Amino acid sequence: MISSRNNSSIETHWCLEGWAYLAVVLLVLAGAWVRQINLLFLVAGLMAGPLLWSWWWAGRALRGITVRRRLPRSICAGDLLVVEVEVVNTGSRGACWALVVEEQIAHESVPPLAASGKIYIPYLPAGGRQMASYRARLSHRGRYRLGPIRMSSRFPFGLVRHSRELTDMEVVIVYPRIGHLGRRWIARHRQAFEGAQRREQRSGRSEADFYGVRPWQSGDSRRWIHWRATARHQELLVRQFEQFRNRDLVILLDLWQPAHSQAQDQEAVEKAVSFAATLLVHACRQGGNRLGLAIGGQEPIWLFGQASTGLLEEAMIHLALAQPCAEDRLLPLLETLPDVFQPSTEMVLIRPGTTLGAEQPSLVDLRSRLARRFPGCQLVCFDMNDPLLAEYFVPE
Numbered sequence: 001m002i003s004s005r006n007n008s009s010i011e012t013h014w015c016l017e018g019w020a021y022l023a024v025v026l027l028v029l030a031g032a033w034v035r036q037i038n039l040l041f042l043v044a045g046l047m048a049g050p051l052l053w054s055w056w057w058a059g060r061a062l063r064g065i066t067v068r069r070r071l072p073r074s075i076c077a078g079d080l081l082v083v084e085v086e087v088v089n090t091g092s093r094g095a096c097w098a099l100v101v102e103e104q105i106a107h108e109s110v111p112p113l114a115a116s117g118k119i120y121i122p123y124l125p126a127g128g129r130q131m132a133s134y135r136a137r138l139s140h141r142g143r144y145r146l147g148p149i150r151m152s153s154r155f156p157f158g159l160v161r162h163s164r165e166l167t168d169m170e171v172v173i174v175y176p177r178i179g180h181l182g183r184r185w186i187a188r189h190r191q192a193f194e195g196a197q198r199r200e201q202r203s204g205r206s207e208a209d210f211y212g213v214r215p216w217q218s219g220d221s222r223r224w225i226h227w228r229a230t231a232r233h234q235e236l237l238v239r240q241f242e243q244f245r246n247r248d249l250v251i252l253l254d255l256w257q258p259a260h261s262q263a264q265d266q267e268a269v270e271k272a273v274s275f276a277a278t279l280l281v282h283a284c285r286q287g288g289n290r291l292g293l294a295i296g297g298q299e300p301i302w303l304f305g306q307a308s309t310g311l312l313e314e315a316m317i318h319l320a321l322a323q324p325c326a327e328d329r330l331l332p333l334l335e336t337l338p339d340v341f342q343p344s345t346e347m348v349l350i351r352p353g354t355t356l357g358a359e360q361p362s363l364v365d366l367r368s369r370l371a372r373r374f375p376g377c378q379l380v381c382f383d384m385n386d387p388l389l390a391e392y393f394v395p396e
Helices: 016-035 038-062 183-195 227-233 263-286 309-321 330-335 357-373 387-391
Strands: 002-004 011-014 065-070 080-089 096-107 114-124 129-137 142-153 160-166 170-175 198-201 209-215 237-245 249-254 290-296 301-306 346-351 378-383
Touching: 011 016, 016 038, 038 096, 038 142, 038 160, 065 096, 065 142, 080 096, 080 114, 096 129, 114 129, 142 309, 170 309, 183 387, 227 237, 249 263, 249 330, 263 290, 263 309, 263 346, 290 309, 290 330, 301 309, 330 357, 346 357, 357 378
Parallel strands: 249 290, 249 346, 346 378
Antiparallel strands: 002 065, 011 160, 065 080, 080 129, 096 114, 096 142, 142 160, 142 170, 198 237, 209 237, 290 301
16 A cells, blocks of 8 residues: 655646637636726626635645555556555545546556556545555556656636645565466376376374374374384384375476567567467465466576465566566576476476577477486477467467
């Protein structure tokens, strides 16, 4: 939540109606001066009253207005951004009428991508507050800046427009689009992750199915002690358990892009990022396994941990800010990865794809390095230009 209490000065601008009204007043005053008619002087003075009142009233009312924003916790590209705005009149006297609150939303790295929000409050009494909201649809992932907030009013006659700008800024990160996994991926997932669930013998910290006994180790719970086996072997023995868990999943996102990229190359990058985000969301919903994410972009990123909401949120932030690179950043990143993978870990390589034949040896090199570096891991490759991709992933 951001509270805007900037003491910026009040700006005053003549409206088109105000200029027309002023022209009429000046014509009446000129006629009174030429003709020396006192009645016309009186009429000109009466007509000048609304101008002076408009100049003084609205600017005075805007000085005591503060604005607070409430932003959603997370939002994906293409979703509707709903920003709640609380407008408070801190003045002890004088209400504010016909208040318009506007705000600009701009993408940090793509200047043409911008939106705006506007709310209208017909009446705000002294000491009162009112909740309102505006909506905007952000079609591209990344970091957006909200602000500045501009308040304005043309009350009471619409002749003069008073405005005040609140320079407090807010940042919102828009996650990648979340698509749908196709029937081929769902069928493959059921076979590999559910139908082929493996048992991993481990002297775990949580109890599951009883497997056997082993010598007691520091940190074991006393409840795990097998007293009969201890008495028989004259040695302190504890129960050993086995636990069910899914195979670990590691997503390798290669954001290589030609130096002179075209629109289709950029679309392929966005599609690849969306596919990686969709896999992460699906895996975290399933739970029970460990997840890894390697991003080969301008800033190489490596994340690994138990599938959880915290890991998903951190991964989505990195995916939202990831930018393509004309250099191969994925291979050097893989050389630095720790050896923490299980032998049956599944690695999913996602590439934007290119029509350049020179890029094919890079994939062969990547396969060979992964086979040497992580023996036993299964590598699956997805190219965003492959027509069979639609059977595995359907973009939103």
